[in-house]
Amino acid sequence: MEVMSNHISELKVYDPFLLAGALIVCVTGAWITMRLVTRVAQTHGRQRLGWYCLAGMAGASFVWCTHFAAMLAYHCHAEVHLDPLRTGLSLLVMLGAMPLAVMLAVRLYGRGGCMLGGAVLGLGIASMHYIGMAAYRLDAPVAWNGLLVAVSVLIGVGFSATALMLALRPVNPRREIETTLVLVGAVAGLHFTGMEAMRVVAMPQHMMTAHDNGQFLALGLSVIGGTMLMLIAGIASFVIDGSVRQESYEELHRMAMSDGLTGLPNRISFNERLQNEVSRANRDGEQFAVIGIDLNKFKEINDTRGHAAGDIVLTTLAERFSALLADGEFVARLGGDEFIAIHRTSDSVELHGFVERIQQALNQPIPIEDYVVTSGGSIGVAVYPVDASDSETLISRADMAMYRAKTDPHHTIWYYESTLDQNMRERRALGEDLKTAMANGQLSLFYQVQTVVATGEISGYEALLRWEHPERGAIAPPEILQLADESGLIIKLGEWVLQTACEAAAGWDDNIRVAVNMSAAQFLQPRFVVAVQENLARSGLAADRLVIEITEETVQRNPDRALAMASSLQALGVRLALDEFGGAHSVLHMLRVFPFSKLKIDRSLMQQADTDPVVAQLVRSILLMGHALRISVLAQGIETRGQFSIASAEGCDEGQGYLIGHPAQSAQAADMTGLGPAAGSIRAVSSPVFSPAT
Structure with missing residues (x-):
């Protein structure tokens, strides 16, 4: 009874302003910290390291500020002193615990990582709280309730682990609210349960020596203000990053939905x-x-x-x-x-x-x-x-x-129109039939003999593709090739024809050649020469007994590659033939059909006509062809008397070149030929039109 009369049990009283400030910091800090933790999990490399630091700083500062402000908000009827060393130590504990907890949760991931991270964070909050309370030195006896201390630690660990698990799940507004409230529960729950575990026994002589509430209020508000500035910086970083991410996403989406060359939708x-x-x-x-x-x-x-x-x-x-x-x-x-x-x-x-x-x-x-x-x-x-x-x-x-x-x-x-559908279905069905025919060996090669006209001696055979359709009968070779091209079978078909023809020719007399037609797609593919080599080696056929036939259309499709292929085949010893010469797609056909009145021999031929016998003979052939077609022939690029003599001797109708006249601004100035009328039968005509080709 005497003890009770001399000791007064203290009731918990808090400054409402500091308490409200601590609550604002706690909620704001919990929200931004959990969002930063989510961002840590979404990034990698150096960027993740930056978010680690930001999450650790924001988390540690808001937890410590909540504790410190709420502790300063507590009023007691005793003299209070703050130990600066222990106060600083409590902050350092949080600065270490928060990033470590986040790292464990993110790196280990799953429930185990979150539980371990939650334990580190909860124990860190508890250590910070009780070190901070040790720095809060009262000039009065203090009693602690061990059970409530243990409960406060469990609250901190459990709620922290739950908050980390929620933070690592897919983000949505509801998840953000849940994560924030759980972390607020961890910090506030541990703090106020820990405060409840402390009992200050106020002696009668201490009733008049309470601490200066005004000074603590100013200190607490200063700490709250500084922490809010740090949290605002964290929020700003998060918002800026989110904006950049959104812009990057929109740009990536635009790139994914747009054609890179034209900018049109893809x-x-x-x-x-x-x-x-x-x-x-x-x-x-x-x-x-x-x-x-x-x-x-x-x-x-x-x-x-x-x-x-x-x-x-x-x-x-x-x-x-x-x-x-x-x-x-x-x-x-x-x-x-x-x-x-x-x-x-x-x-x-x-x-x-x-x-x-x-x-x-x-x-x-x-x-x-x-x-x-x-x-x-x-x-x-x-x-x-x-x-x-x-x-x-x-x-x-x-x-x-x-x-x-x-x-x-x-x-x-x-x-x-509906008839197109029927035609396309029939076409596709025929294409499928071709696949079946190739797979079942229903295609065959026929061989048409080639002889020496003068003697009648057999020189070779041309391999001709045949397909006897079970319902449609014989399919024409051009249609077979067109179907193969449409069905993507043209390369495979060409390889089969080449292989079959080589194997067949290997059993003929050594002086008999085999000619095989090759499509443009087959001839121009990069590994065509390799395929020819493999078939020759497999069949044992000599390279000079194989003739590859191509058309002008094949050459015109890609002249450079066609020339490279032709040169490679020639190096192997394989012969090359120009098929369909004079046919519907050839230059000769064009000369015969179009109403040309003049044929101009190119300068490049005339430049070699007086030095290369083969080129000279080619010029004579062109002149003969032109006269046969009743087309006037003009030789361009005549620059020497030798070139002029060849053109004149072969009956060229007209000439053009520096020897005859240079380009000039007027027809009179251009008419300066010094050849004279007796120079030959060629009619020298100077053109007033400037042409670099001359």
Whole structure:
């Protein structure tokens, strides 16, 4: 009874301003710290190290500030002194515990890593709290409740582990709130449970010596203000990084959805737009058209002018397409020289107008440095839901119409119709039959004899492909090759023909050759020479007994590669033949069909005519051919009297070159030939038009 009369049990009293400030810091700090922990888990390398430091600093500062401000908010009827060494030590404990806990949770991941990290964080908060309380020196007896101390530690560990687990899960608004509240529970729960575990026994003589609340209020608010500045810096870093990430994501999304060369939407973007248009059409009862676009001369431009010129063609057309688009219209590049468009309308007149605008864009000349090209294109149109009831079928039918336009010499625009579908199905079925025929050995080679005309002696045989279809009968070789090309079987078919012909010829007499026709795709592929070597070695056929036949079209498709292949085959000893010379696609056919009135021999031939007998004979052949076709022949580049003599002796009709006259600004000045009328039968004509070729 006497003890009770001399000791007064102290009631917990807190300054509301400091307590409110501590709560604001705690909630704000918990939110930003957990968001920073999430960001740590999402990054790697040096960037992760930076987020580690920021998360550790923000977490340690808000936990310590919450404890310190709440501790200063506590009023007791006793003299209070703050030990600066222990106060600083409590902050250092948090600066070590927070980053370590985050590292364990992120690096180990899973429940085990979060539990271990939670234990480190909870024990760190507890150590910080009780070291800080030891720095809060009271001039009065203090009693501790061991059970509540243990409970406070368990609260800190359990809530910390839960907060880390939540922070490493996918982020959403609800998850952010849960994570923040749990970490607030860990910090505030441990602090106030720990405070409740402390009992100050105020002696009567200490009742009048309470600490200076005003001084502690100022100190606490200063600490809160400084910590809030640090947290604001953390928030700013997080927001800036989020903004940069969003901008980067948008840029990556734009790149993923756009064609790198032209900037038009790509195939992914088109598929997304197409699905939206289908949904809209189904919902609103509207129609839209898909327009397939394929350039007609793009490969020719690439081969003759180079890939840089091809890129200019693509980018120019992309700019034109973009400029002609109106509301409800869309153009994308699928790859190569393929474009595709969408036009939303139920008015056929509007659709025809849009297609005509595309055609005009394709047919307009494209300037490239000092020359001009015109690409042109084939256009196929299919309308949803008239021509198809789903997106895949719609695209397929637009492709059918485009393919029909590509094969039609009179129409470059084709609208889908049901007969196209039937024709395409038959074509595809025949292509499948060809695959089956190749797999089952239903193809065969026939051999047509070649003889020496003068003696009748057999010189060789040409291998000819044959296919007897079980239902359609004999399929013509050109159609077989076209089907193989469309089905992607042309290389495999060519290899089979080459192998079969070599094996057959190996059993013939040693002086008999075998001639094999090769498609452009087969001849121009990089490993064609290797394939020839392998077949010769496998069959035992001598290289000079194999003749590879190619057409002018093959050479024109890629002259440089064709020449390289021809040279490599010649080095092996394989013979090379030019097939279909004078045929429908040859220069001779063009000379015979076109109404040319003059044939000009190139300067490069005339420059060698007086030094190379082979070239001189070639010039004579050209003159004979021109006269046979009743076309006047002009020799360009005549610069020596020897060249002039050859042209004159062979009956060349006209001549042009420095020997005859130099380019001048007027016809009178250019007419300065010193050859005289008796120099030969050639009629010397000086041209007033400047031409570097002369």
